[in-house]
Each structure stands twice: as C-alpha cells, then as structure tokens.
Amino acid sequence: xxxxxxxxxxxxxxxxxxxxxxxxxxxxxxxxxxxxxxxxxxxxxxxxxxxxxxxxxxxxxxxxxxxxxxxxxxxxxxxxxxxxxxxxxxxxxxxxxxxxxxxxxxxxxxxxxxxxxxxxxxxxxxxxxxxxxxxxxxxxxxxxxxxxxxxxxxxxxxxxxxxxxxxxxxxxxxxxxxxxxxxxxxxxxxxxxxxxxxxxxxxxxxxxxxxxxxxxxxxxxxxxxxxxxxxxxxxxxxxxxxxxxxxxxxxxxxxxxxxxxxxxxxxxx
Numbered sequence: 275x276x277x278x279x280x281x282x283x284x285x286x287x288x289x290x291x292x293x294x295x296x297x298x299x300x301x302x303x304x305x306x307x308x309x310x311x312x313x314x315x316x317x318x319x320x321x322x323x324x325x326x327x328x329x330x331x332x333x334x335x336x337x338x339x340x341x342x343x344x345x346x347x348x349x350x351x352x353x354x355x356x357x358x359x360x361x362x363x364x365x366x367x368x369x370x371x372x373x374x375x376x377x378x379x380x381x382x383x384x385x386x387x388x389x390x391x392x393x394x395x396x397x398x399x400x401x402x403x404x405x406x407x408x409x410x411x412x413x414x415x416x417x418x419x420x421x422x423x424x425x426x427x428x429x430x431x432x433x434x435x436x437x438x439x440x441x442x443x444x445x446x447x448x449x450x451x452x453x454x455x456x457x458x459x460x461x462x463x464x465x466x467x468x469x470x471x472x473x474x475x476x477x478x479x480x481x482x483x484x485x486x487x488x489x490x491x492x493x494x495x496x497x498x499x500x501x502x503x504x505x506x507x508x509x510x511x512x513x514x515x516x517x518x519x520x521x522x523x524x525x526x527x528x529x530x531x532x533x534x535x536x537x538x539x540x541x542x543x
C-alpha cells in the first residue's frame with residue numbers, strides 16, 4: 275500500500291468529510307484553525323509517515339471543519355527542512371490534503387521583509403517565489419498518476435485567487451502588499467550581505483517554508499494562494515537583532531486582520 279493510501283485509510287476512520295480548501299498555517303498564525311466549527315482534530319503523530327512537528331507555536335495537527343460555509347482542512351503547524359526533514363516529508367501533507375479532496379490551497383507564513391517599503395505587520399500576497407533551498411520535493415521517482423514529471427510553475431500562485439484576495443482586503447480596508455517570496459533552509463537568519471544579494475535577485479520577503487508545499491501543489495495542479503505576514507525586517511535593514519519571539523509577537527498583533535482576510539477570501543472561492 276502506498277503511503278498516501280495508508281494515511282487515508284487512517285483518516286477515513288476518524289472523519290468522512292471531504293474538504294474543499296486546504297490551509298497551511300505558519301508561525302503565530304495557527305489560531306485560525308480554532309475558528310473552524312464542528313471540527314475534528316487529528317494529531318500528525320497519530321498518522322503513518324508523519325513526523326513530529328517540533329517548532330514552538332506549531333500544534334502539529336490537522337483540523338477539519340467548517341469555515342464560512344466551506345469544508346476546510348487546516349494544518350495547524352507545518353514541517354520545515356531545518357527540523358531535519360527532507361523536502362519530500364515537508365510536502366507530503368499537501369498530497370494527503372489533495373487525496374482528501376481539496377482543489378484550492380491557501381498557504382501562509384511568517385517571514386522577514388526585504389522590500390524597504392514594507393513594515394512589520396504587513397500582509398503580503400505572494401505573486402511568485404525563488405527557491406534557494408537547494409532541493410525539490412519532486413526529486414526521485416515520479417508517479418504519473420499524481421502529477422507530471424516536469425510541472426509548469428508559470429502560475430504557481432493563482433492570479434484569480436490573488437485578485438479575490440485583493441478585493442477582500444479592499445472590502446475590509448486592510449492594506450496588503452504584493453511581492454516575491456524567497457525560501458532558504460535556515461534555521462539561522464540571513465546575514466546582511468545575503469539580504470543585499472536577495473534584494474538584487476528580486477525578492478521582497480524571505481522565510482524558511484512555503485516553497486516546498488507550493489511546488490507539490492503545482493505538481494498536483496492545485497490553485498494556490500500564498501499570504502506572508504511580514505513579522506520583522508530582514509537582517510541589516512534595521513540595526514537590531516532578530517528573534518523568533520518577535521516573529522510570534524508580530525503575528526499575534528495582526529491576527530485579527532489576518533483572520534478576517536482569510537475568512538473573506540474563503541467566502542469568495
């Protein structure tokens with residue numbers, strides 16, 4: 275039995291729901307999963323082929339329930355390459371969510387701002403990404419029944435969903451930025467010289483997640499919306515040290531706008 279089938283066999287014993295939309299919730303943003311009604315929580319550790327989620331602030335569970343009239347599966351916490359997991363492991367939950375039934379994926383993260391027009395607390399709609407992880411979750415044998423050997427990444431982030439997100443933000447009077455997200459493997463923060471290089475490359479924000487999941491979603495032909503919470507300015511822009519505590523504090527400060535925006539987007543799709 276294939277790994278995805280093993281997981282689905284376990285999941286079917288706990289819920290018969292078929293979610294339409296998947297949510298991946300980044301650092302400090304996991305409380306949105308608590309908004310789901312009639313929800314079922316399924317810890318990753320209870321599922322085969324799922325490793326432990328070790329980052330503080332990541333509960334490490336699927337939450338399946340109702341949000342704004344839609345059936346949603348939320349990842350309350352995700353995996354990262356820096357935890358010692360391969361990108362295949364990091365992206366595996368996306369394949370599971372697609373097997374559950376999702377056709378659209380909203381992926382969120384907390385990240386550092388490179389664009390000096392940004393400020394901590396801004397929400398950025400991801401228009402494209404740069405993969406500096408040095409790896410891909412698609413390396414290895416390809417299952418043609420799941421997706422193509424060479425997936426197209428021309429529109430990894432759905433223009434239609436970006437437009438819907440912009441309209442939702444305008445209705446709510448929430449100012450949003452748009453930009454390119456660059457992924458590194460971490461866990462160390464970047465140096466000032468690295469940030470200068472990334473700005474020249476065209477990056478507006480930098481983080482340690484999201485790209486593996488989006489590559490997997492493109493492999494599966496899912497429509498993807500990416501939203502970054504700019505929790506701090508990247509190294510060298512402001513003369514201050516970086517810390518994960520600041521990331522969590524800023525994400526908590528913008529939680530109400532973030533929650534309202536996601537809810538409005540889900541209503542529209």
